[in-house]
Amino acid sequence: MKKQLQTLLYQSLEVLESDEVEVSIEKNDIKIEHTRDPSHGEFATNIAMLLAKKNKCNPRELAKKISINLPKTDFIEHTEIAGPGFINFFLSKNAYQSIVLEILEKGKKYGTSKAGKNKSTLVEFVSANPTGPLHIGHGRGAAYGAAICNLLKKTGYDVRSEYYVNDSGRQMNILTVSTWLRYMELFGEKINFPDNAYQGNYIKDIASELKEKYSDKFIFSNNKIFDNSSNQSSDEKLDTLIDLCMNELGEEKYGVIHKTCLNSILLIIKNDLCSFGVEFDNWYSENSLIENMELNKCISTLENKSWIYEKDGAKWFRSSKHGDVKDRVLVRENGQSTYFASDIAYHKSKFERQYKKIINIWGADHHGYTDRINASMEALGYPSKNLEILLVQFAALFRGKKKLQMSTRSGEFITLKELVTEVGKDAARFFYIMRKSEQHLDFDIELAKSESNDNPVYYIQYAHARICSVFRQMKEKNYSFIQIKKLSDLSVLDDTHEIKLLSSLAKYPDVIENAAISYEPHQLAYYLRELANDFHTYYNANQFLVDNDAIRNARLTLIDATGKVIKDGLLQLGVSSPEEM
Incomplete structure (x- = not known):
């Protein structure tokens, strides 16, 4: 509907331009907004107020000229000039009734647009360390990221989704040693298991897998491994244990355990995401940056551009020159590169792969990380405006009034798999995106399981x-x-409930585009809740299976179109549309 109004307004402006009115505006830049008060019509534009400044004329007078020169059409009942120069549009019943035919004609394409102009877009999300199963916090990022991908695709972007696998560094070494210690326990070794190692039962499962496949290949006796008598801190003890394990096992054996751990955890993550309805186009390995020398090349490029200096034996990036609060270490004094160094190389690869729009979806705990990433891209000469970092706040899970706690290191945490098993994929996907991503989310598990009108996803699916x-x-x-195929046959759809439902259906394309452009899938969730309410109200007030053929066919055609919009909207959010409940 907005597109049609834009076209009519532009045609009016073309007439006025020949009458010495300076237009200088593109058709798609003409803003059309839904009115908040139905007494002001259905849509309004401020185009006269914008052009009046350039033409040094009275905006109300210009609005009248624009309104008078609008091409004749049967879907505008009349226009009114309001306030300082708004043009309010009052639509005819035909305008709403024609929406039904448009929905049925376009099918799944209803609501699509070319706003994205096929711009190549990379969306990276979840990217949790492969050190354990995904927890409920990761679930929110997964649901949000998948919905963003769907919405961008529907609005004309060429979208690829990516999971960045942090398969290198200290956390992976802790996972490897944690698994090896559990493996040793299976052979009767008494282990004083470190509190800061990974504790979950999945570690024992991987250890059992190692034993079954490799028998006693990784056993060795070294009292230093199990000596906790030193005065080191818990982290220092764990790092010492990692070094000893590497040295005693050797590169090949240690590498086998490391790879087994990585593959096992990645398989768990992929399976959990698949059950959640989330799949990725690409899984990008951090370790590949090291093996392919991309990390070293990236650091060398920054050195050649004089963005790196040495201090206390370490290499520092001058990130403060680009707005970060301080400079950051890229290479430690022991020669080990930092996670930040790998992240720079990874983001460099995103630009090198020619993506025009790059979206990172991170947890809120990465808030302080955005400035340094932007600084590094600017230092490398890439336009940081092409990189957008969206933060997702934490999700808290409640069972009744009790808030459930989680801790990834202790192993006592609610996994995404457990949540999906209890409430179902659909409820989980929908509840995760019901609020803005930057707002905290309290996930009410009892509400998500309830079969009542208070449960929004149940209400919509119903x-x-x-x-x-x-x-x-x-x-x-x-x-x-x-x-029905002819607009005239829909003329019987004229009662209050029908017009309200038709009006809601007409808003769908705008809701999709606004939700995509603003990265706010919750807008679509709210819309679907309102559309479902309009339908339920209509259902309770009217009979559809009546003897009058004209009325029956019109009403069935209307609810058929409504069902198609509900189904497509839920699809964008990763939620199914059951035919029976």
Whole structure:
């Protein structure tokens, strides 16, 4: 509807431009907004107020000229000039009724647009360390990222999704040693297991896998391994244990355990995401940056550009020159590169792969990390405006009034798999995106499981199931249905509930585009809740299976279109549309 109004306004402006009115605006830049008050019409534009400044004329007078020169159309009932120069549009019933035919004609393409202009876009999300199963916090990022990908695709972007695998560095070494210690326990070795090692049962499962496949290949006796008598801190003891394990096992054996741990955890993560309805186009390995020398090349490039200096034996990046609060270490005094160094090389690869739009979806705990990443891209000569970093706040899980705690190191945490098993994929996907990503989310597990109108996803899915039920009843009662193809045959859809439902259906393309451009899938969730409410109200107030053929066919055509929009909207959010409930 907005596109049609933009076209009409632009045609009016073309007429006025020949009358010495300076237009200088593109059609797609003409802003059309839904009015908040129905007494002001359905849509409004401020175009006259914008152009009046350039033309040094009265905005209300210009608004009148624009309104008078609008091409004749049967979907605008009339226009009004309001306030300082707004043009309010009052639509005819035909305008709303035509939406039904548009939905049925376009099918799944209803709501799509070319706003993205096929811009190549990379969306990186989740990217949790492969050191354990995904927890409920990761679930929110997964649901949000997947919805963003779907919405951008529907608005004309060429989207690829990516998971960055942190398969190198200290955390992976802790995972490897944690697994090896559990492996040693399986052979009767008494281990004083470090509190700061990974504790979950999945570690024992991987250890059992090692024993079954390799038998006693990784056993060795070294009292130093189990000596906790030193005065080192717990982290220093763990690092010492990692070094001893590497030295005693040797590169090949240590590498086998490391790879087994990585593959086992990645398989768990991939399976959990698949059950959650989330799949990635690419899994990008951090270790590949090291093996392919991309990390070293990146550091050398920064050195050649004089963005690196040495201090206390370490190499520092001058990130403060680009807005960061302080400079950052890229290479430690022991020669080991930092996670930040790998992240720079990884983001460099994103630009080198020719993506025009790069979106990172990170947890809120990465808030302080954004400035340094932006600084590094500017230092490398890439436009930081092409990189957008979206933060997702933490999700808290409640069971009744009790808040459930989680700790990834202790192993006592609620996994994403457990949540999906309890509440179902659909409820989990929907509840995760019901709020803005930057807002804290309290996930009410009891509400998510309830089959009531208070549960929004149930309420929306029930609307779709009700529509399917009507068509089943139609067949059972031997009613005929001829889907309407002509606008004149929809003229009987003129009561209050029908106009309200038609009006809601007309908003769908705008909701999709606004949700995509603003990265706010919760807008679509709210819209679907309102659309479901409009349908349920209509359902409770009217009979669909009536003897009058004209009314029956019109109403069934309307609810058929409604079902299609509900189904497509839920699809964008990763939620199914059951036909029976």
